[in-house]
Amino acid sequence: MIKGKLFQNLGMYTLVNFINSAIPFLLLPILTSNLSKAEYGIVDIFNNLSFIFIPIIGLNIVSCVLRFYYDDSVDFNKFLSTVTSTLLVSGSVIIIVVAAFVYFTDVQVINEEIPNSVLLLALLFAFSSQIIEIILGIFRATERPLNYGLVRIVKTGLDLSLSIYCVVVLKLGWEGRIYPAVGVGLLIALIILLYLFYAYNVRLVIKKDYLRIAFKYSTPLIFHSLAGYIISFSDRFIILEYMSAEDVGLYAVAYQVGMIMSFVNNSFNQAWTPYVFSILKSGNMSKIKQLSKFNYYYFLLMIVLALSIFLIVPFIYEWFIDGEFEVDYQIVFWVLLGYAFNGMYKVLVNYLFFYKKTKKLSYITLFSAALNVIVCFYLVPLIGILGAAISTTLAFLSMFIFVLIYYHKFKKIEKVY
Numbered sequence: 512m513i514k515g516k517l518f519q520n521l522g523m524y525t526l527v528n529f530i531n532s533a534i535p536f537l538l539l540p541i542l543t544s545n546l547s548k549a550e551y552g553i554v555d556i557f558n559n560l561s562f563i564f565i566p567i568i569g570l571n572i573v574s575c576v577l578r579f580y581y582d583d584s585v586d587f588n589k590f591l592s593t594v595t596s597t598l599l600v601s602g603s604v605i606i607i608v609v610a611a612f613v614y615f616t617d618v619q620v621i622n623e624e625i626p627n628s629v630l631l632l633a634l635l636f637a638f639s640s641q642i643i644e645i646i647l648g649i650f651r652a653t654e655r656p657l658n659y660g661l662v663r664i665v666k667t668g669l670d671l672s673l674s675i676y677c678v679v680v681l682k683l684g685w686e687g688r689i690y691p692a693v694g695v696g697l698l699i700a701l702i703i704l705l706y707l708f709y710a711y712n713v714r715l716v717i718k719k720d721y722l723r724i725a726f727k728y729s730t731p732l733i734f735h736s737l738a739g740y741i742i743s744f745s746d747r748f749i750i751l752e753y754m755s756a757e758d759v760g761l762y763a764v765a766y767q768v769g770m771i772m773s774f775v776n777n778s779f780n781q782a783w784t785p786y787v788f789s790i791l792k793s794g795n796m797s798k799i800k801q802l803s804k805f806n807y808y809y810f811l812l813m814i815v816l817a818l819s820i821f822l823i824v825p826f827i828y829e830w831f832i833d834g835e836f837e838v839d840y841q842i843v844f845w846v847l848l849g850y851a852f853n854g855m856y857k858v859l860v861n862y863l864f865f866y867k868k869t870k871k872l873s874y875i876t877l878f879s880a881a882l883n884v885i886v887c888f889y890l891v892p893l894i895g896i897l898g899a900a901i902s903t904t905l906a907f908l909s910m911f912i913f914v915l916i917y918y919h920k921f922k923k924i925e926k927v928y
Contacts, residue, residue: 523656528778531667538674542688543764543833545678549624550685551836552747552756555763556625557689559744560633561640566736568605568634569598569641571729574736576648578728578864581788585721592713593721595645595704600717602638609634621748624756632693639696646703649711651785659781662699669695731873738873738880742906745880746899749887754895762896764836768827769846769900771820772813776854780861787861810855817851842900849904856911859918871917879909 542551565571572594579585612618613627620627643662650659670692677687707713747759790798824843863872883906890898 523660524778524781527656527660527663528774528781531663537671538688539764539767539831540833541675541679543836545682546685546688546760548757548760548835549755550760551763552751552759553625553629553685554688555747555759556621556751556756557629557633557636557685559740559747560630561636562740562744563737564634564637565640566733566740568602568637570601570726571733571736572597572725573641573644573648574729574732575725576645577652577784578788578867579725580649580652581792581865585724588712589716589718590721590725591645591649591707591711592716593718594725595642595707595713596715596717597722597725598641598645599715602641606631606634606638622751622756624751629689632689636693636696639693639700642700643696643703646707651781654785656782662703666695666699669698728867728869731869734873735869735876738876739910741880742876742883742903742910745884746887746891746903749884749891750896750899753891758896761836761838762842762899764832765838765842765896765900766846768824768832769843770850772817772847772850772854775816776813776850776857779854780857783858784861784864788865791862791865806858809858813851813854817847821847839897842897845897845900845904849900849907852904852907852911856907856914859911859914862918863914868917872914875910875913875917878913879906882906882909 542554546554575594576591579590580587610631613631618627620630643666647659647662650656650662673691673695674688677683677691681687683690747762750759750762787802790802821840821844824840828837828840860872863869883902886905887899887902890902892898
């Protein structure tokens with residue numbers, strides 16, 4: 512069922528994601544030794560704000576790139592020009608408005624422990640990430656994992672080396688981690704834009720027809736992506752509200768360890784999604800049925816893998832993390848389990864993306880995000896940061912169950928299986 516090329520791509524994406532995921536783990540002993548828990552909490556709030564801003568700053572239009580590469584009804588280069596131009600216009604306007612607010616008002620937006628400048632820095636990072644995601648989407652669609660890997664690894668290497676220098680040598684504190692991430696992101700984004708103009712003849716032109724098509728697909732995904740990030744990261748703000756930035760730092764480290772499952776899921780899905788799209792486009796019923804059977808083996812693998820990783824969590828804390836950041840390992844267990852459910856969800860959601868059922872998907876993620884926030888508000892005052900981990904897992908489980916139900920209904924309605 513799975514061709515040799517898929518294995519080759521999967522191996523490359525796994526290697527790239529391993530290197531990129533190594534940043535947080537390589538930095539963990541450095542950051543936990545050179546930053547206070549409160550400073551680490553600020554860095555984590557910056558990361559979470561960046562993820563929340565990603566679907567907002569470009570109206571999530573970049574999500575169209577991978578899907579519409581497989582759509583023969585559009586001129587892809589002109590479609591790409593529309594997507595890129597829309598992102599640049601909307602992103603620039605939002606950044607200017609937020610910058611004016613940050614520098615001309617005294618309102619403390621987030622919390623007295625979190626400077627307003629973190630808000631603007633997160634916005635700039637999100638903007639650069641979306642520009643970079645355009646070319647990464649193209650490389651995935653055209654099955655060029657080496658090009659994909661080059662972009663990711665160069666960015667990772669610069670980010671890692673500059674962060675170590677700024678934190679360890681210059682002793683810049685939380686700024687030493689955030690400034691390199693933003694600066695490197697903007698530099699790579701500029702290079703990507705120049706490459707798009709040269710290689711894909713991208714121009715600053717917005718075609719109304721393509722804009723309408725793109726927004727019809729991507730608008731529901733704004734809420735879908737935003738809700739997904741709320742599920743993953745809103746718990747930090749609730750912990751900050753009821754507890755402190757130090758507790759956010761403790762939770763962030765535990766969450767980072769649990770996100771090993773996310774590394775596995777993303778590595779697989781980056782190779783798997785283009786493969787699924789190509790099979791669904793071909794209409795080959797035999798291969799489509801094989802895809803369906805494979806999903807259930809993958810579900811079992813996710814559970815086994817989460818339990819296996821949990822067994823080595825004590826060794827991870829002993830070898831990589833300063834003792835000041837040690838927490839109850841149950842927190843890591845719940846995060847691992849949550850991302851196991853998230854991995855199951857990802858293999859099914861590809862079908863909904865391909866058949867453009869994004870509106871239904873937005874309802875699912877919005878409900879799950881609301882569930883996460885409600886449960887988190889209830890549990891954190893009762894059992895602390897463990898409650899945040901449990902609420903995240905329940906939300907990911909909710910997403911998986913609803914997508915699984917809709918997936919089976921969709922199979923019957925569309926009769927594609």
